[in-house]
Amino acid sequence: MEYRSFVDIYTEWDIVAARQLGRNEAKNSGFGTVDQARITTAISELARNIYLYAGKGRLEIERLSENGLHGIRIIASDEGPGIQDMRKVMEDGYSTSGGLGAGMPGVKRLMDGFKVDTEPGVGTTITATKWLR
Amino acid sequence: MNKQMIKCINENMDEIIEKWQAMMKNEKGERFFHFMPENLVEKTSREFAELMTTNIAENNIINAEKLTDFASKVVRFGWSIKFVNKAIDNFSNITFDLLEEKEIIHHDNVRLFHGTFANWISPLRETIIEAYSVEWERTVNLQKIALQELSASLIPVFEKISVMPLVGTIDTERAKLIMENLLEGVVKQRAEVVLLDITGVPVVDTMVAHHIIQAADAVRLVGSKCMLVGIRPEIAQTIVALGINLQDFTTTSTLQKGMKEALELTNRTIVEVK
Ligand SMILES: Nc1ncnc2c1ncn2[C@@H]1O[C@H](COP(=O)(O)OP(=O)(O)O)[C@@H](O)[C@H]1O
């Protein structure tokens, strides 16, 4: 059975709400402290990117259960400007906002699966998964 | 007409209250009356009923003072706005039925009474919503202030050593405050070493890390050294995964270890005395 919940991102405080939701879901799915921190941090990065670059969007959390494996999927979607140069964005230190530019490559390392669907002018959807070991 | 209505309501108050209580107790999900001792339910119900009836205008002129009084008293009951709304609805429905039963409302004047009821109920609802939103705004503002007060003071612990314990979520506004307090405090307290304690920060993402790095750089510019302490094991792991470079920092897992290093840096040590 599929179980999904979400937080709409409009303000900085929605990032905190999304994080809180993620932490609870991770805890209830049986993830340990370290993985809880990884998942929460990944959500924080993706939600903040929505807030910073798209203005608004949605962060969804889905509990996964496939072939006896359990996990969590984060889906961050927006209808913002999209990403022009994916290769650059995945380089450590690339930022268009004077940030650390460590968010996107960081999320990829924090999670087990990471996928970006983006189209300039249309929007961005980022999916990141973590499996319970 | 309204006088007749008020008179009838007052004469049948006990019956109205009894019916109203029964309806309110049946409201799903809103169980305010279930946790209250029976005598308090009785008292509150009476008070509410009285507030409701005193707001039936005798000549359709709304008394603003009575309205404000109604709102401020009802807010103090501590009910949810949904419950209050239901309470008003139920009360008005019960009285309407009663007035029909007593044949004060009949098919010749029912339109007129609809007007009277609207005139009675709408202002009550509006003032209640207004009062609740004012109350919420006030609460949010107070909490903001409370959060600001709680955030980011630089504490001089020993000569030349100061600590800033960070507790809670760091947003852009707090990050600014941290920076200001840090720089001002370092200079004022003549601190040579500053320990930033992040034990109480729930999530260290790249934005928080960025602010910490900037704060440390600024501290360095005024000639002091900044240490990052209280890095919990899971936070250490996420920082590494994010690829954040803290090479220029002295970092320790606990404030205690950091303090020991800070004392060494300022050529001191803690000795036990017999
Ligand atoms: N949802 C998004 N929509 C559009 N652009 C984005 C989005 N997320 C990230 N980007 C782009 O990718 C860059 C790198 O993002 P990230 O790695 O999180 O670093 P930072 O946020 O510090 O700049 C951003 O500067 C921005 O240009």
Ligand SMILES: [Mg+2]
């Ligand atoms: Mg980012």
